[in-house]
Amino acid sequence: MPPNPTESAAVPLEAASVDRRRGLLRVLGVTFGLAVTIGNTIGAGILRTPGDIAERLPHVGLYLAVWIAGALYALLGAFNLAELGAMLPRSGGLYVFARHGFGRYAGFFVGWVDWLATAGSGAFVALVLAGYVGELVPALAGRTVPLAMAFIVACAALQWRGIREAGWAQTLTSAAKALVLLALVAACFVLPASPPDAVPGRALPAGAALLAAVVVAMQGVIYTFDGWTGVIYFSGEVRDPARDIPRSMIGGVLAVTAIYLLLNLAFLHVVPIAALGGQTLAAGAAARAVLGPGGDTAIRVILVIALVSAVNALVLMAPRVLYAMSADGLVSRRGAAVNRGGTPTVALAVSVAASLAFIATGTVNAIVAVLAFFFVANYILAFACVFVLRRREPDAPRPYRAWGYPFTTGLAIAGSVLFLAGAVAADRRNSLYALAVLAASYPVYRLVAGRADTPDPEPP
Secondary structure (H helix, E strand, O other): OOOOOOOOOOOOHHHHOOOOOOOOOOOEOHHHHHHHHHHHHOOOHHHHHHHHHHHHOOOHHHHHHHHHHHHHHHHHHHHHHHHHHHHOOOOOOHHHHHHHHHOHHHHHHHHHHHHHHHHHHHHHHHHHHHHHHHHHOHHHOOOHHHHHHHHHHHHHHHHHHOHHHHHHHHHHHHHHHHHHHHHHHHHHHHOOOOOOOOOOOOOOOOHHHHHHHHHHHHHHHHHHHOOOOHHHHHHHHEOOHHHHHHHHHHHHHHHHHHHHHHHHHHHHHHOOHHHHOOOOOHHHHHHHHHHOOHHHHHHHHHHHHHHHHHHHHHHHHHHHHHHHHHHOOOOOHHHHOOOOOOOOHHHHHHHHHHHHHHHHHOOHHHHHHHHHHHHHHHHHHHHHHHHHHHHHOOOOOOOOOOOOOOHHHHHHHHHHHHHHHHHHHHOHHHHHHHHHHHHHHHHHHHHHHHHOOOOOOOOO
């Protein structure tokens, strides 16, 4: 995604970061940063994905190794993006880095893709949440679409009041999620277990087949870890970004890693890896092993708690991307309007409308499947920004410097490139759709950005 050579890559942070009438509020701290990381990262994936991993790698050592490798990838990413987040403390997610490092077109593309993907992910998670609520409450069964819409609207209504209320809601729901997951871990280790009926052990593939199995398993793990960038969507609202953004990102990854490893060890403790393989809901198998028939209900309750936190985080994040793009003049500046509570109201309304449209039209699965190809591509661009800015702006204030640079940065890029190559090879059809989106992005950029309000003048 090369930048337009006629455009300056720098962005006037002070001029572009706030609405002319009222700006975002710097009221968030490390607690919120950890909460939004946990809320945005931990969803249904950790309760489902272990079954797929165990089926492909029916060996305890290899099974745990790919989870550790996924955690290391996320940690390398956190080291590097924490530098950018502390250096460029603007709300808006990866858009901010792409805009500053590679110019307006790169920022436009990353911003639109990230905004659509986040709004679409919110819609997708809300649908999954509504499905589990319908299973727990028979009176709501079959009302998945209106229930999912209600969840989106409820989160938006709370956030409309202000970032303080929304932040408290995120902290409370993320804490509840962590507690119920740790309770499941404790139950697996403390309560007597009745493992499922023995199944024949699967043979571990060898040679090229083993390599392919490891690559696909790593893809599933990395998808499950995706979300660790949550706090950078709120960088302009963090009280002390120089301190709190690195602590939130790195601490959040470590907290998620601890929860994931404990859950996987708990699952393996009560369900042999041969029986775990192929389970569509691995956590359900573990819960049944220790709680009997009541385990199904218990795991659905856990899923509902986990997904409420994720929906709230995604509804919080999407408007920040649109707000930042509006403040930079890449879309109408009306999107930069902020209320007294620090909520970008127009951006929130448009983001909610997009999520509701995805749900109503039934297009959410297709949208998320295509845009998923760009989430690692956006990471690659962000990691590359670390190299670019170290060279172009060597004297710029860097309150936090990426640990292990340039080696950790290079490893993060290499891992992302390998992941992207594997994803393209595994899903050619959606990768072609993604390529079409990329090809169409520049004329759309010229049309949309050209009709937006005049941007701030670039510095010389």
